Amino acid sequence: MKKTLGFLLATASLATASFTAQAQDNIPDDMKALMTKYTCIACHRVDVKLVGPAYKDVAKRNYTDAQIVELIYNPKPSNWPGYIAMAPMKQVPKEDATKLASWINTLDGTAGPAKGGAKKGSSKKGKKA
Numbered sequence: 001m002k003k004t005l006g007f008l009l010a011t012a013s014l015a016t017a018s019f020t021a022q023a024q025d026n027i028p029d030d031m032k033a034l035m036t037k038y039t040c041i042a043c044h045r046v047d048v049k050l051v052g053p054a055y056k057d058v059a060k061r062n063y064t065d066a067q068i069v070e071l072i073y074n075p076k077p078s079n080w081p082g083y084i085a086m087a088p089m090k091q092v093p094k095e096d097a098t099k100l101a102s103w104i105n106t107l108d109g110t111a112g113p114a115k116g117g118a119k120k121g122s123s124k125k126g127k128k129a
């Protein structure tokens with residue numbers, strides 16, 4: 001009897017654990033760490049709307065990385081009618097905000113290096129003005 005109960009409990013918690021892992025699966029570990037550290041994960045996922053919009057929907061707005069960083073520091077709730085307002089997250093160091101921003105920008109599903117790739121790097125390197 002005791003044994004059976006223990007087994008059932010173990011199975012139940014395993015199931016819960018794998019469900020949770022699955023729901024956040026498409027977040028790379030380093031980004032998950034940042035999102036956890038700065039609590040973004042409480043309100044955002046890659047492709048489901050939670051308290052805040054799905055990051056893939058943010059990516060579709062074609063912001064630059066710098067614009068996203070700015071929106072992390074100074075959210076504009078008017079960009080997202082129907083959502084509560086996000087609190088300004090000024091505690092996030094710019095370096096980490098930039099990492100999150102450029103990752104968010106990879107999520108729009110177009111997967112083309114075209115826009116992101118061309119914008120980063122290439123403007124500074126290689127070209128003589």
Ligand code: HEC
Pocket residue numbers: 035038039040041042043044051052053058061068071072075076077078079080083084085086087089092100104
């Ligand atoms: C308490 C919930 C909450 C937390 C925590 C949170 N957000 Fe948000 N976020 C929202 C909501 C709600 C919106 C949409 C309304 C708004 O922009 O104010 C949003 C919008 C955004 C947008 C879109 C901005 C725009 O104008 O298009 C980005 C990017 C974003 N969040 C990134 C982050 C990052 C990165 C973190 C962690 C550093 C974070 N959020 C933490 C709730 C949250």
